[in-house]
Amino acid sequence: MEQIPQFIDGEPRAASRTFETIDPHARAPWATVAHSTREDLDAAVTAARRAFDDGPWPRMSPEARRDVLHAVADAVMAHADELARLDTTDMGKPISASTGKDVPRTAQNLRFFGDYAAMATDERLPMASGHHAYTTHDPAGVTASISPWNFPLMLASWKIAPALAFGNTVVAKPAEQTPASLARFAEIAVEAGLPAGVLNVVQGFGPDDVGEWLTSDPRIDRITFTGESGTGRAIGRAAMANLTPVSFELGGKGANLVFADADLDAAVDWSIKAVFTNAGQVCLAGSRLYVQRPVYEEFLARFVEAAEAMVVGDPMDPATEIGPLASEEHWRKVVSYLDLAREEGAKVLTGGRGEGWVVTPTVLVDADPDGRVCREEIFGPMVVVQPFDDEDEGVAVANDTPYGLNAMLFTEDLRRAHRVAGRLRAGTVWVNCFFVRDLRAPFGGAGDSGIGREGGAYSREFFTEPKAVVIEA
Numbered sequence: 001m002e003q004i005p006q007f008i009d010g011e012p013r014a015a016s017r018t019f020e021t022i023d024p025h026a027r028a029p030w031a032t033v034a035h036s037t038r039e040d041l042d043a044a045v046t047a048a049r050r051a052f053d054d055g056p057w058p059r060m061s062p063e064a065r066r067d068v069l070h071a072v073a074d075a076v077m078a079h080a081d082e083l084a085r086l087d088t089t090d091m092g093k094p095i096s097a098s099t100g101k102d103v104p105r106t107a108q109n110l111r112f113f114g115d116y117a118a119m120a121t122d123e124r125l126p127m128a129s130g131h132h133a134y135t136t137h138d139p140a141g142v143t144a145s146i147s148p149w150n151f152p153l154m155l156a157s158w159k160i161a162p163a164l165a166f167g168n169t170v171v172a173k174p175a176e177q178t179p180a181s182l183a184r185f186a187e188i189a190v191e192a193g194l195p196a197g198v199l200n201v202v203q204g205f206g207p208d209d210v211g212e213w214l215t216s217d218p219r220i221d222r223i224t225f226t227g228e229s230g231t232g233r234a235i236g237r238a239a240m241a242n243l244t245p246v247s248f249e250l251g252g253k254g255a256n257l258v259f260a261d262a263d264l265d266a267a268v269d270w271s272i273k274a275v276f277t278n279a280g281q282v283c284l285a286g287s288r289l290y291v292q293r294p295v296y297e298e299f300l301a302r303f304v305e306a307a308e309a310m311v312v313g314d315p316m317d318p319a320t321e322i323g324p325l326a327s328e329e330h331w332r333k334v335v336s337y338l339d340l341a342r343e344e345g346a347k348v349l350t351g352g353r354g355e356g357w358v359v360t361p362t363v364l365v366d367a368d369p370d371g372r373v374c375r376e377e378i379f380g381p382m383v384v385v386q387p388f389d390d391e392d393e394g395v396a397v398a399n400d401t402p403y404g405l406n407a408m409l410f411t412e413d414l415r416r417a418h419r420v421a422g423r424l425r426a427g428t429v430w431v432n433c434f435f436v437r438d439l440r441a442p443f444g445g446a447g448d449s450g451i452g453r454e455g456g457a458y459s460r461e462f463f464t465e466p467k468a469v470v471i472e473a
């Protein structure tokens, strides 16, 4: 078995206790993980605190930090195959996705935020009174980053890169299901020039464990979290006890509206990607698919055909599009929704249980719109398809959810595109596409999908303390 360390004050470290991480394709443990104790967590926060309070990182110019982050990005790409294999082994995502998307996006996050912070400007505010006012954005301090298992390295880097670029230090905890890539990333980053103590990685679980200890530590200045909405509530309570600002990216139940005037080839193609990418283990999944009635039957037939054509198999095979779900526990949860769907009156057009912890692309119709299958985040390769009649009804059904992370719509009518995009309650609306990101744009959700936004200036706002300076002229 391989050994996965913690990473504290510039060095990989073992711990006095361990847990195992599972390869969900082999359905067997593949590595032993250093399970951080309270003393380890204390050492990690102390190292990050010292690196912030006394170290060079927050005092370097943004240009100098940019150069280090670019060097880390280059090092990530030099280790791309190794990092990709760690994520695929740990959570079963297809290797083509780890290699082609997650690792390059990790490097892009580092480069983008390095560049952004180096180019950001402040305001000069001339005052009629003759006073002179200006703003600065000072690094906020020690950031706690808690990330989930669905895009292990990529989502961790989406938090760590802006935190570092804006001059903070970090204690990061990857999900217990996927501890491998982030520990290796920290090592690679220090080899590439990141000073010791600036990025620390602790390993373990959430409640009554290192996740809870980290997020309730009063020495933490910012908490950035991606994961389940219920976990967000727990972390929020811990954070508010210390008045620590939080940025939360939580669950979703994305609506996808296909209008009768859509380019159906493109709509089928994107709608498949929207819900079956990463076996549906995506907060942005377009898991509620609404199709306007005149094209409903035709769209559905083509959608089912495309779902059945997806390649299910060994995640290490470059041809595989759907691998196993990330863990046995998660697989059981997703499978329970298959049974629930039937109880709630839905018809399964295709899909269901596969070999091992696999659920094959599953298409449900006639589901009860008020039932759990239509309302809860399933986080698996499972979509509910329903017809709708007109634009008002489409918008109403799309907005009928406690979540508000994202929505999609397909139409060739430009006026309709703008009109509907304006009426959807969601942090991101994609028109005739999906997953396309500009890292300057706000990313996050309304309602139960989160608190705050990250990306470009939004990340800067969160990871700094904006300051006003007023001088009497």
Ligand code: NAI
Pocket: 146, 147, 148, 149, 150, 173, 174, 175, 176, 204, 205, 206, 207, 208, 210, 211, 212, 215, 226, 227, 228, 229, 231, 232, 234, 235, 249, 250, 251, 252, 282, 283, 330, 333, 377, 378, 379
């Ligand atoms: P989770 O929200 O429990 O875990 C995410 C991270 O939070 C992990 O690193 C975990 O160790 C940590 N954590 C959990 N409780 C904590 C606490 N009290 N204090 C501090 N840290 C804590 O998600 P989990 O259990 O892995 O997945 C459960 C469901 O959440 C999934 O089935 C899916 O529906 C949803 N989910 C949504 C994600 C998203 O991107 N929106 C990502 C992962 C899961």
Ligand code: MG
Pocket: 021, 022, 023, 024, 089, 090, 091, 176, 177, 178, 179
């Ligand atoms: Mg694992």
